[in-house]
Amino acid sequence: MDHWxxxxxxxPIPTDVPMMLMGLLLAFVCGHAIAxxxxxxxxxxxxxxxxxxxxxxxxxxxxxVMLVLSNNLVTAFGLMxxxxxxxxxxxxxxxxxxxxxxxxxxIGMACGTLKFATAVAGCLMICMIMFYIRVTSFGTxxxxxxILNLHWVRxxxxxxxxxxxxxxxxxRSRCVSERTAEGxxxxxxxxxxxxxxxxxxxxxxxxxxxxxxxxxVTGLKAEAESxx
Amino acid sequence: xxxxxxxxxxxxxxxxxxxxxxxxxxxxxxCIIGVIILWWSKVSPSSVVGEARSENIILSSPRAGLLxxxxxxxxxxxxxxxxxxxxxxSMDPDxxxxxxxxxxxxxxxLTLTIDPMQRARTALxxxxxRLDWLNERTSVAAxxxxxxxxxxxxxxxxxxxxxxxxxxxxxxxxETNRDSYAVQVQQKTELVASIEQALREAQENDPASQxxxxxxxxxxxxxxxxxxxLNDIVLYSPIDGEIxxxxxxxxxxxxxxxxxxxxxxxxxxxxxxxxxxxxxxEPEVGMEVEIRTRRLSSSGFFSWLGVDRQVARATxxxxxxxxxxxxxxxxxxxxxxxKVLPFTIDLVDPDGKPSTVDLDGKRIKLDIHPGExxxxxxxxxxx
Numbered sequence: 105m106d107h108w109x110x111x112x113x114x115x116p117i118p119t120d121v122p123m124m125l126m127g128l129l130l131a132f133v134c135g136h137a138i139a140x141x142x143x144x145x146x147x148x149x150x151x152x153x154x155x156x157x158x159x160x161x162x163x164x165x166x167x168x169v170m171l172v173l174s175n176n177l178v179t180a181f182g183l184m185x186x187x188x189x190x191x192x193x194x195x196x197x198x199x200x201x202x203x204x205x206x207x208x209x210x211i212g213m214a215c216g217t218l219k220f221a222t223a224v225a226g227c228l229m230i231c232m233i234m235f236y237i238r239v240t241s242f243g244t245x246x247x248x249x250x251i252l253n254l255h256w257v258r259x260x261x262x263x264x265x266x267x268x269x270x271x272x273x274x275x276r277s278r279c280v281s282e283r284t285a286e287g288x289x290x291x292x293x294x295x296x297x298x299x300x301x302x303x304x305x306x307x308x309x310x311x312x313x314x315x316x317x318x319x320x321v322t323g324l325k326a327e328a329e330s331x332x
Numbered sequence: 333x334x335x336x337x338x339x340x341x342x343x344x345x346x347x348x349x350x351x352x353x354x355x356x357x358x359x360x361x362x363c364i365i366g367v368i369i370l371w372w373s374k375v376s377p378s379s380v381v382g383e384a385r386s387e388n389i390i391l392s393s394p395r396a397g398l399l400x401x402x403x404x405x406x407x408x409x410x411x412x413x414x415x416x417x418x419x420x421x422s423m424d425p426d427x428x429x430x431x432x433x434x435x436x437x438x439x440x441x442l443t444l445t446i447d448p449m450q451r452a453r454t455a456l457x458x459x460x461x462r463l464d465w466l467n468e469r470t471s472v473a474a475x476x477x478x479x480x481x482x483x484x485x486x487x488x489x490x491x492x493x494x495x496x497x498x499x500x501x502x503x504x505x506x507e508t509n510r511d512s513y514a515v516q517v518q519q520k521t522e523l524v525a526s527i528e529q530a531l532r533e534a535q536e537n538d539p540a541s542q543x544x545x546x547x548x549x550x551x552x553x554x555x556x557x558x559x560x561x562l563n564d565i566v567l568y569s570p571i572d573g574e575i576x577x578x579x580x581x582x583x584x585x586x587x588x589x590x591x592x593x594x595x596x597x598x599x600x601x602x603x604x605x606x607x608x609x610x611x612x613x614e615p616e617v618g619m620e621v622e623i624r625t626r627r628l629s630s631s632g633f634f635s636w637l638g639v640d641r642q643v644a645r646a647t648x649x650x651x652x653x654x655x656x657x658x659x660x661x662x663x664x665x666x667x668x669x670x671k672v673l674p675f676t677i678d679l680v681d682p683d684g685k686p687s688t689v690d691l692d693g694k695r696i697k698l699d700i701h702p703g704e705x706x707x708x709x710x711x712x713x714x715x
Contacts, residue, residue, distance in 0.1 A: 126370035133363045136356075240355050272338045300339045307339075 112221030121221055127167050128229045135163035143245060156243035158199035161233050165206050168226040172214045183213060248276065248296035250305060251324040257290030258317030269315065273308040274299050380709070381662055382605040382623065382677065386702040387597035389571055393586040397421040400564050402582050402592070410569040410595060417592050418564040432477070435555050436470045439463060442551070458531070462548050465527040469555055472520045479513040486510040573597040596702055601680050605708045606658055606672035613710055615675045619648045620711040623677070623688065625700055644688040644698055645711065651675040662705065
């Protein structure tokens, strides 16, 4: 390859391209790990896929920013000024949108400071990460995709029959609420299910309706949840 | 328990599971492997830096003279004994004239010390003949110097005359002067040859005449040296190597001790390592070190990633007892102290074989240039 790519940066101190790639790769790996930890430890209702995706991509972008700045205070002020100009006229509510804006700014700065190899490597890396996020739907926790409500009137020890049916249709099921009402027989159950075949929800509902002691069966697809 | 089989998971759902669950894990692991490879091969947190050194010879002029020819150019490869430069020492007029005058005075003195009676008795004695021969050779040497000077003067005036800057009479005078010296040199040379012939015949006829033979021989040797000064002196390369720099070009005059060229050996014989302050680990003679080159490999598919840096092991041969200042190029940026503790690592055995070994213990030769920087790790001890 005659090292043509290694000579793509016109700077006083030559860029160590392998080290630059390692920096970008390590930033991605660390961001990925942080994002996973966030996904598994997050509680509450404010979970956002977009935010998780930003956790993956921002370390790589910041790594590239530092490569482009390379201890140059003037360039650092330039970055701040450009970002302020963009931010001044646009309200960036989504963190991932901000990441995209930061990406294009830093790629432009890399080209403007004649760090062509850095610009190419950074651009490829960021694009690959964005595609990776898209292909893997990264950040989707996808624990349950169906909410099932039913009324159970049979004795409690016979609940195993219901669980067998649910186990046959779902890879994962969890009873999230049990409600008993004064003066009425039986209990209202609410289940969260991860169906084996989401297209066969109606089959599950039909099978449950045919079961003895099961009534008021309703199913709700909850694929999207609050993961936006 | 129901006998019914679980609902089959459709292929589309399996692919989605693979994309969302398995693929991130695979990508993550691949990235970690990539980071490990790059870290292992590229990251060298060692603060100990070494510089490859080779023999460096400074070729200088022993006396003042004129460089008549420089045979080599910068970065030319030379072998031991190859001619590097030709120097005309006759251009140092003071030295040549003084030597000629000294020989002439010695000859005159010897002539006076010969007994007049004996000289009268044997007018054409062997020694007188030899003295005359020496005298005439001295004159020839002096005349040759004058001829060279008059030749140069004539060339200078000739160029001026062509530009109409001097008169024809001046030009004719310079030409006459040169021709006069040329004729004198020719006549004296013929005279020396005839005396030499007569001397040879006298020696054959009277071999017993050995008066002041030793003194005459000594003067003969001195005169030969003066005659030798009229020829160019050749400076030869003392080592195999490459011309590092040329300080003087053909036609330039050189002073005594002035550098003409530097010759660097291509063979790296040692690495000088520098331990920066604060010295966390004191290097010791015999301590094993690992040397890592910083050069990217020129072959292999992943060579552009620099994943195949050369690594070799050697031992420390000498350690300095004092700290030295080094250039900023050797130290890492923003190093607080500019003085370092130097030590040397020999790369060649006394028998000329490489003393460095690879990680498997096989002897290898480090592929580095003189002056190239390498990273050094102390093996088996924490830095």
